[in-house]
Amino acid sequence: MAQSATLPANVAGLTPLPVAYSETETHILYARAHSGSKKANAKGKDAEFPEGRTLFLVNVPPDATEREIIQFFKSSGTVERVVFDSDSMQPDDELGDASESESGDENAHGDAADGEEPEDEERPRKKRKTQRSAAPQIIPLPSPPLRTLRRTGRTAHVIFLDSSSLARALAPPSKPRPWPVDASAPHGLAHYAALHAALRPPLDAVRAHADSWMAHFEWVQAQARQASKYRRGEAVVDADGFTLVTRGGAYGKTLGGGVAVASKRFQEEQSGRRARKNKKEKKEKDAFYAFQIHEKKRKEIIDLKQKWEEDKAKVEKLKQSRKFKPY
Known part of the structure; x- marks a missing residue:
């Protein structure tokens, strides 16, 4: 928007910070010192946004990057990090649990590949010595650095290294400061051109990505089969050389798969089903012509x-x- 002649020193407890996009266009940021709430304290948000050195921004430009905000407040002091409100919607503990589960799965696959048996395994099984193979790497698709476009009027938290930097950032400026443009990320129409090219990668890159992804998927499936308690089609033989057999439902199966022994109840059901089927077929053939x-x-x-x-x-x-x- 166009710059007004004078700006109030305070708007609803927020300090206006004019930003000059050009000689005629000015954008207004609204800032105040971050203050924690009881709900935030219960969730441990104080560790994420420490009071005394955290700046709360309102009306952040929708295409602003972290580097641009750091450069904008560089004159006030050293910025430790910038957290956008859209980035903090997903809690960090969920990401941590996901990473831990992935690492746990890899450890489980690795233990199975080494041929070690779990301690709580009740039935014996044959030990197989296998060599642990490394997981194939997935070749990513080419992704140029692009800006994250957010909705208008979003907020952000700027964490400084000391409280003096926060005081200097809240001081009303005498004139609008220029907005630093990050040259590493395309801006304006160049952003959409780069996005159009990124959504249409070359066929060679797509083929390499698909082949590497399928190789990784097959490797995961092979590790899962090795980690399973009983392998399909391989019977479990005890120390004396006997094949272990157990009854399971209508079938009697060897442990681990292999040849199945049908139970008496299953044989009776099958014979009765065949008799009813033959009777029905005979009845239909009597009045066919x-x-x-x-x-x-x-x-x-x-x-x-x-x-x-x-x-x-x-x-x-x-x-x-x-x-x-x-x-």
């Missing part, structure tokens, strides 16, 4: 006539014996 349907109907009519004749003979026999009383 048209002549079969006609023969079936003709036989039903003949059977009805024969039964009627038999019933008629029974009635005549009852009449002769004078035992028939129709009314």
Whole structure:
């Protein structure tokens, strides 16, 4: 926005800091000393934003980088680090847990690859000596340094090395200070041109990245199979040379896979299923053709006539014996 003639010394407890983008355009930053809250103290935020040397900024430019903010406050003192509000939304402990889990998985794969058995393993297994292979490295796609575009009106915390630097940063400037542009990251239209090129890497780079990623995935799957308690298709043999067999559900299986022994209940279920299937197929074949349907109907009519004749003979026999009383 255009620079106004005079700026107030304080706006809602914030000190205006004019920034000169050009000779005619000025941007206003609003700053104050950071003060912790009870909620922040309970979560341990004081260690992240120490009071007395942390500057709270409002209306940070959406394309500002950490290096530009450090250069802007270089005249006030040495800046230890800059934390944007969008970067602090994800807690650090989650990242730590993820890294620990990844390292734990790698250790588990490494122990399995060395052929060592876990202590809590109940059933014996054959020890196999294998050499631990290094994980294939994933070739990353080319990624040029780009700016992180944030929403307008974002905030940031600037942590200085001492409290005197914070006091100098909050002093109202006599005139707008120029905004330092980071030359390492494209600015303006060059940023979008670099982003367009980064989203369309060359095919050779994409092929190398895909091949390295698949090689790493296959390596992880191989390590997982080696780390599994029982390997599929490999039976577990005890010290006397006998194959260990156990009953599991409808099947009896050897430990680790291999040949399975069907149980009696499973065999009975299979035989009953086959008998029902054969009966159904036979029933469908009896009335499959048209002549079969006609023969079936003709036989039903003949059977009805024969039964009627038999019933008629029974009635005549009852009449002769004078035992028939129709009314």
